[in-house]
Amino acid sequence: KNQVEQSPQSLIILEGKNCTLQCNYTVSPFSNLRWYKQDTGRGPVSLTIMTFSENTKSNGRYTATLDADTKQSSLHITASQLSDSASYICVVSEGNTPLVFGKGTRLSVIA
Amino acid sequence: GAVVSQHPSRVICKSGTSVKIECRSLDFQATTMFWYRQFPKQSLMLMATSNEGSKATYEQGVEKDKFLINHASLTLSTLTVTSAHPEDSSFYICSATPAGAVYNEQFFGPGTRLTVL
Numbered sequence: 001k002n003q004v005e006q007s008p009q010s011l012i013i014l015e016g017k018n019c020t021l022q023c024n025y026t027v028s029p030f031s032n033l034r035w036y037k038q039d040t041g042r043g044p045v046s047l048t049i050m051t052f053s054e055n056t057k058s059n060g061r062y063t064a065t066l067d068a069d070t071k072q073s074s075l076h077i078t079a080s081q082l083s084d085s086a087s088y089i090c091v092v093s094e095g096n097t098p099l100v101f102g103k104g105t106r107l108s109v110i111a
Numbered sequence: 112g113a114v115v116s117q118h119p120s121r122v123i124c125k126s127g128t129s130v131k132i133e134c135r136s137l138d139f140q141a142t143t144m145f146w147y148r149q150f151p152k153q154s155l156m157l158m159a160t161s162n163e164g165s166k167a168t169y170e171q172g173v174e175k176d177k178f179l180i181n182h183a184s185l186t187l188s189t190l191t192v193t194s195a196h197p198e199d200s201s202f203y204i205c206s207a208t209p210a211g212a213v214y215n216e217q218f219f220g221p222g223t224r225l226t227v228l
Contacts, residue, residue: 032214043115043204043219044155051214089154093214098145100152103166 002027004092004102012108017080021105023090031095035075037066038087038104047075047088080109102110114138115207117220124195126228132190132223134205141186141207142162145217146178161188185210195227 004025013019025033036044045064048057048064050073054098056065061078077084094100114137134144143162146153159175161167161182166201169175179191180211192199202224206217 034216036219041202041222042226043117043206043222045219046216049214049216095215097216098157098160101155101156103152106152 001094002094002100004100005092006102006105007087008088008105009103010106011107012110013080014111015057015080015082015111018076018078019080019107021075021077021088021090021107023069023075023102025073025090025092025100025102027071027092027094027100030068030071031093033064033066033073034091034093034099035062035073036091038089038091040086044089076108080107082109082111085109113204113218115220117203117205117223119223120221121226123226123228125205126196128153128170129193130189130195132192132205132225133209134188134190134202134219134220136186136207136209139207139209140211141188142185143208143215144182145208146180146187146190146204147204147206148186149204149222155204158190165205192225195225196223196225200225200227 007022034049035047039043050066052068063076066073089104090102092100118133146158159167159169167180182188203223206219
């Protein structure tokens with residue numbers, strides 16, 4: 001069964017600190033992996049999309065890494081801000097078939 | 112670019128009534144639109160995939176007669192929850208894929224919170 005597992009489930013960090021979120025997947029075949037940010041009560045917003053040939057991709061303070069061999073990805077957030085408080089969802093695509101969503105990591109940034 | 116809107120953002124209705132939710136791609140034509148449901152602290156669950164001008168494809172366990180989907184144009188899809196019951200209360204999110212999108216990227220709407228009393 002294709003699955004996407006994220007850890008930790010939730011995380012609390014102080015403003016200004018860095019953090020790393022993890023994503024392991026068993027989806028096969030693999031086309032691309034996406035990280036989304038979802039604010040409470042809002043739809044997901046894309047942060048990065050990576051194919052199997054890409055190891056890292058950055059979007060401002062967000063940097064995603066991908067190891068297609070071990071089927072692991074991480075999302076690193078640098079110098080966190082209060083507005084980074086949200087759920088971060090890892091999503092894996094096989095191509096044209098439906099996306100496989102992780103349950104997300106709930107990040108809370110506190111002052 | 113690639114903005115998707117949903118209307119309404121929130122709706123409260125009585126049990127047994129029907130509710131229509133609209134999903135629009137504002138600045139692109141969407142060959143495919145998707146409808147998701149999300150329960151609290153859960154991941155998005157795909158309900159159905161719709162292509163303009165054809166019948167929607169529903170995921171296993173989703174009642175097509177209860178969740179009516181109409182994809183009448185390349186910029187509009189509607190989801191109608193018929194005879195809604197309290198267990199249908201959820202966060203409904205649509206997404207749209209622009210024609211020719213790289214990696215079939217989906218752009219998500221802001222969601223609609225449905226509460227059935």
